[in-house]
Amino acid sequence: MCSYECKIGPSILNSDLACLGDECIRMLECKADYLHLDVMDGHFVPNITFGHPVVQSIRKKIGCAPVCEVHMMVSRPEQWVKAMSEAGANIYTFHLEASDNPQQLIKEIREEGMKAGCAIKPATPVKNLIDLLQTQMADVALVMTVEPGFGGQSFMRPMMDKVRELRKVYPHLDIGVDGGVGLNTIKHCADAGANMIVSGSAIMRSNDPAKVIADLRSAVQNSIQVASLER
Numbered sequence: 001m002c003s004y005e006c007k008i009g010p011s012i013l014n015s016d017l018a019c020l021g022d023e024c025i026r027m028l029e030c031k032a033d034y035l036h037l038d039v040m041d042g043h044f045v046p047n048i049t050f051g052h053p054v055v056q057s058i059r060k061k062i063g064c065a066p067v068c069e070v071h072m073m074v075s076r077p078e079q080w081v082k083a084m085s086e087a088g089a090n091i092y093t094f095h096l097e098a099s100d101n102p103q104q105l106i107k108e109i110r111e112e113g114m115k116a117g118c119a120i121k122p123a124t125p126v127k128n129l130i131d132l133l134q135t136q137m138a139d140v141a142l143v144m145t146v147e148p149g150f151g152g153q154s155f156m157r158p159m160m161d162k163v164r165e166l167r168k169v170y171p172h173l174d175i176g177v178d179g180g181v182g183l184n185t186i187k188h189c190a191d192a193g194a195n196m197i198v199s200g201s202a203i204m205r206s207n208d209p210a211k212v213i214a215d216l217r218s219a220v221q222n223s224i225q226v227a228s229l230e231r
């Protein structure tokens, strides 16, 4: 048996932000496993979204059970750990490129009661992330499959080599992909070994988001099953 499970996390970046709370509820009703909340500061990436006050409002609206990952596309990610934990985030995913001391940051995130995720941009070698994980294990490794900053970009298939490499070294780790992931690209992600699937426009812009989520899930589950049989 494979020891990782498929989890689908809609990115709400491309939703109607005027009704963000309702959009989050809609995604959970469509059987999303978690919500992926894109936090951007206009410095680490050329776009601005929202911070911990909005995360707190979302938490109030959705209740305490649903899992929220905050994807911190910000410089100095260590400065928001406590605030995001108090706002109700469950997974705090920072960018390796943005942190001076990622080992320490992972410890601080856990001390605040959250899971720690570490993301890498397309130009960052996967070796940098593996080196970090060898010294300080994280809970989630997130491979960006677009340049972070905007939804609706094209999937970068060469990033699957990074996912494959991570899966080879860490058979039990939660490995995420983020950017341009939809029904046309999910098989590449699933076959490479990704199990946390962040998908924005493919879900949010569909007339039947529940079906997109179900189809993404079965693609990943099929690959997990095949991988189990090959072992």
Ligand SMILES: O=C(CO)[C@@H](O)[C@H](O)COP(=O)(O)O
Binding pocket: 011, 013, 014, 036, 038, 071, 146, 147, 148, 149, 150, 151, 152, 153, 178, 179, 180, 181, 198, 199, 200, 201, 202
């Ligand atoms: O973090 C990001 C972009 O920076 C992503 O979460 C996107 O928001 C995903 O949207 P799609 O590429 O799936 O439309």
